[in-house]
Amino acid sequence: MDMKAMDRQILGDIWTSGESYETLVHLCDVIGHRFGGSESERHGAEYLKGKMVEYGFENVHIEEFPMASWGRGSCSLSIAEPIDRELSAIALPYCPSATITAAMIDVGDGEEEDFERLGEEVRGKIVLTNAETNKPGVKGRSHRNDKFARAIAYGAVGCVFMNQNPGLLRITGSLLGSDPTRDDAASREAAIPGIGISYEAGMTIRRFAKKSALSLTIKTDNRTFESTSRNVIGDIPGSEFPDEIVVIGAHFDGHDVSQGAGDDAAGTLSAMEAGRALAAFKGTIRRTIRIVAFGSEEIGLLGSNYHARTHCGQTPQKTYRFVLNLDGAGRGETGTEFLRVLSLPDVQAYFEAAQDDMNYRFDVADVYSQHSDQFPFAVRGIQTSQLITMERSGGLVGRGWGHTEADTVDKVHLRGLQVSAALGARLALRIAQDDTFPAHRLGEDEVRDQLTRAGILQRQIDEGVFPPRN
Ligand SMILES: [Zn+2]
Numbered sequence: 001m002d003m004k005a006m007d008r009q010i011l012g013d014i015w016t017s018g019e020s021y022e023t024l025v026h027l028c029d030v031i032g033h034r035f036g037g038s039e040s041e042r043h044g045a046e047y048l049k050g051k052m053v054e055y056g057f058e059n060v061h062i063e064e065f066p067m068a069s070w071g072r073g074s075c076s077l078s079i080a081e082p083i084d085r086e087l088s089a090i091a092l093p094y095c096p097s098a099t100i101t102a103a104m105i106d107v108g109d110g111e112e113e114d115f116e117r118l119g120e121e122v123r124g125k126i127v128l129t130n131a132e133t134n135k136p137g138v139k140g141r142s143h144r145n146d147k148f149a150r151a152i153a154y155g156a157v158g159c160v161f162m163n164q165n166p167g168l169l170r171i172t173g174s175l176l177g178s179d180p181t182r183d184d185a186a187s188r189e190a191a192i193p194g195i196g197i198s199y200e201a202g203m204t205i206r207r208f209a210k211k212s213a214l215s216l217t218i219k220t221d222n223r224t225f226e227s228t229s230r231n232v233i234g235d236i237p238g239s240e241f242p243d244e245i246v247v248i249g250a251h252f253d254g255h256d257v258s259q260g261a262g263d264d265a266a267g268t269l270s271a272m273e274a275g276r277a278l279a280a281f282k283g284t285i286r287r288t289i290r291i292v293a294f295g296s297e298e299i300g301l302l303g304s305n306y307h308a309r310t311h312c313g314q315t316p317q318k319t320y321r322f323v324l325n326l327d328g329a330g331r332g333e334t335g336t337e338f339l340r341v342l343s344l345p346d347v348q349a350y351f352e353a354a355q356d357d358m359n360y361r362f363d364v365a366d367v368y369s370q371h372s373d374q375f376p377f378a379v380r381g382i383q384t385s386q387l388i389t390m391e392r393s394g395g396l397v398g399r400g401w402g403h404t405e406a407d408t409v410d411k412v413h414l415r416g417l418q419v420s421a422a423l424g425a426r427l428a429l430r431i432a433q434d435d436t437f438p439a440h441r442l443g444e445d446e447v448r449d450q451l452t453r454a455g456i457l458q459r460q461i462d463e464g465v466f467p468p469r470n
Contacts, residue, residue, distance in 0.1 A: 001284060003433065007358070007426055013277045014422045020273035020330075021414040023051060024266065027252070028259040028409045035093075035256040036296030036303075037069025037227035044252055048232045048272070048293050055276040057234025057291060064230045065306040067296055068188035070094050070174075072256060073221035075195055077160065079208060081215040087201040090257060091193070091220045092161070093174035093299050098193040101217040102126045102157050106209060109133040110147035115154050123155030126216045128205055131161040131171045131196065132398040143371055145176040152191055158218050159194040162202030165396050169404035171196040172255050174299040181464035188300075189224040229253070229295040231303045236279050238288040238432065243318040244439075245288045246432045248274055248424055250326040251297030251304075251373055254407070260298075261409045262391060263402040266330030266417060268293050273421035274326075274428060287321060287432040294373045297327065304373035309469065312380045320382045321439050322431045325374040328388030329420035331400075333413050336390040337423055340367035342378050343450040346438040347385070354430055362423060368454035378450070379460065380468050381442035387427075389420055 001009075014020075027034070027044060034044040045062050052060040070093045077089035080101050103125045107114045110129035115122065129151070133141045144161060151159045163171035175194045179187035195218060208214050232252070238244060250267030254260015275291035296302035312320050329337075341348040343366055351364045367386075369375070374384035391400045391411060401407045431437050442450075444467060451457040451466060460466040 010277045010425045011422055014418050020269040020417040024269045025409055027265050028261045033254045033256045033260055034252055036253045036299045037067055037229045041253050041295055045230045045232050052234035056279040058237055060234040062230045062232055064228050067229045067302045068185040068224055069227035071223040075220040078217045080217045082212050089195045089197045090170045091195050091222050092172055094188055094190045094224055095175060095193050095222050096189050097221045099219045100158055101215055104128055104214045104216045111142055115150045125156055126158040127151040127156040128160045130164055132164050134164055134397040144173045148176055148194055158192055161196045163199045164398055166199045168198045168200055169406055170198050172257050172403050185224045185226050193218055193220055229302055231295050231307055232293040234291050236282055236285060236289040238286055239283055240286040242288050244321045245290050245318050246321050246428050247290045247292055247323040248428045249292035249294055252293040253295050253298055255298055255403055257405050258407040259409060260407055261412045262331045262407050264327050266412050267326040267328060270330035270417055270420035270424055271326045274425035277425050285432050289428055289432055297373050301373055301376055305376040308376035308380055312382055323374055323377040323382055323384040324428055325372055325386045326424055327372040330417045331389045332391045332416050334415055334419040337362035338388050339364045340369055340386045342384050343368045344383055347383055350438055358426060370456060379447055379466050381447050
């Protein structure tokens with residue numbers, strides 16, 4: 001069957017099926033948050049495994065791995081001075097138990113220049129920072145943990161992350177461990193408490209702080225403990241080159257405060273639906289398509305790290321030709337598909353040219369992102385990309401509803417899932433079928449160059465991520 005005929009069948013199949021949305025509803029409404037290392041995540045894995053068998057994938061199995069999970073207890077934040085005022089707050093995953101009162105210092109976006117400007121003033125204080133940097137024109141757009149690492153380096157005793165979207169939504173997101181080079185529970189627990197508050201609570205603090213110096217009290221009680229997480233894996237075996245593997249995947253775990261519908265049940269169901277449509281061609285796809293639902297992404301890319309470490313070492317049994325990560329795909333109602341290619345000019349050119357042949361437009365750009373499941377593969381020289389879509393409702397910035405209680409099923413739409421599944425399937429098909437696809441495993445020096453260009457080499461060396469440990 002030629003590519004065009006396969007495209008037609010994929011599109012017809014996906015556009016006439018409600019399977020992806022029904023599965024997503026069950027995963028979110030019935031199974032729940034699927035937090036890394038929790039019972040809910042285990043149930044989610046069993047459910048997805050059953051679906052993979054039903055879709056006709058082969059070699060379907062759950063890949064378990066040891067990890068440190070985290071359990072939420074109580075959390076309170078209050079203004080201690082100049083008035084007594086309680087504000088709603090949640091602890092972030094890996095936040096230690098703590099009771100502290102200290103002066104507050106507002107670092108705004110928490111970019112390097114903000115901390116440099118304040119210097120020694122940060123020491124001994126509780127930092128208030130925007131959880132994300134979204135200002136147009138700002139060059140650095142640091143991740144939460146870049147800000148957290150700076151707060152610690154400048155001597156802060158606590159960190160309060162403020163949501164940038166209104167709606168009384170307290171923002172979450174895991175914290176960097178006290179020893180990022182180790183995985184045990186004690187090393188995984190953060191060095192200082194980090195908590196999340198709403199936009200409105202943050203603005204309240206800022207209004208009081210304008211009038212006089214202000215101190216905050218954080219009281220929180222949590223638990224970091226050894227547990228087990230898992231990836232769910234199924235294959236559509238290749239007919240000519242079964243040992244050459246094209247991964248299409250996404251993380252199925254979510255944050256414990258939400259349903260994790262947009263982040264990332266939507267990506268998972270986009271990948272599953274792509275696999276379901278591709279499974280119809282079993283026996284004619286030349287290389288193996290491997291569908292992977294990764295566990296514990298939200299708390300440190302743990303599932304993808306484990307999988308990359310055990311399958312993509314120096315002398316792998318099988319060759320990973322490409323990893324297409326759908327974390328962030330399937331959201332919104334279409335028209336915002338964006339393929340981030342991780343510093344691979346020839347792959348980027350291939351995807352740009354493929355749009356003519358596919359008669360389908362999507363954005364392609366060179367964005368080296370280390371904050372999702374493609375990264376553990378990328379540091380091992382495997383070529384990767386991340387397909388994302390945007391939820392544009394309500395003028396939201398940054399993660400939108402993601403990482404808040406409001407990341408619920410009602411924000412996800414069948415059409416969004418269909419569009420991402422169809423694009424994911426058609427891209428994976430081309431990577432698997434087309435001998436002109438510029439497949440190439442990068443050597444350590446090439447990866448070093450990529451990390452240098454992205455400005456993140458030293459941090460990866462410090463955290464023991466690069467060179468990769470196999
Ligand atoms: Zn995600």
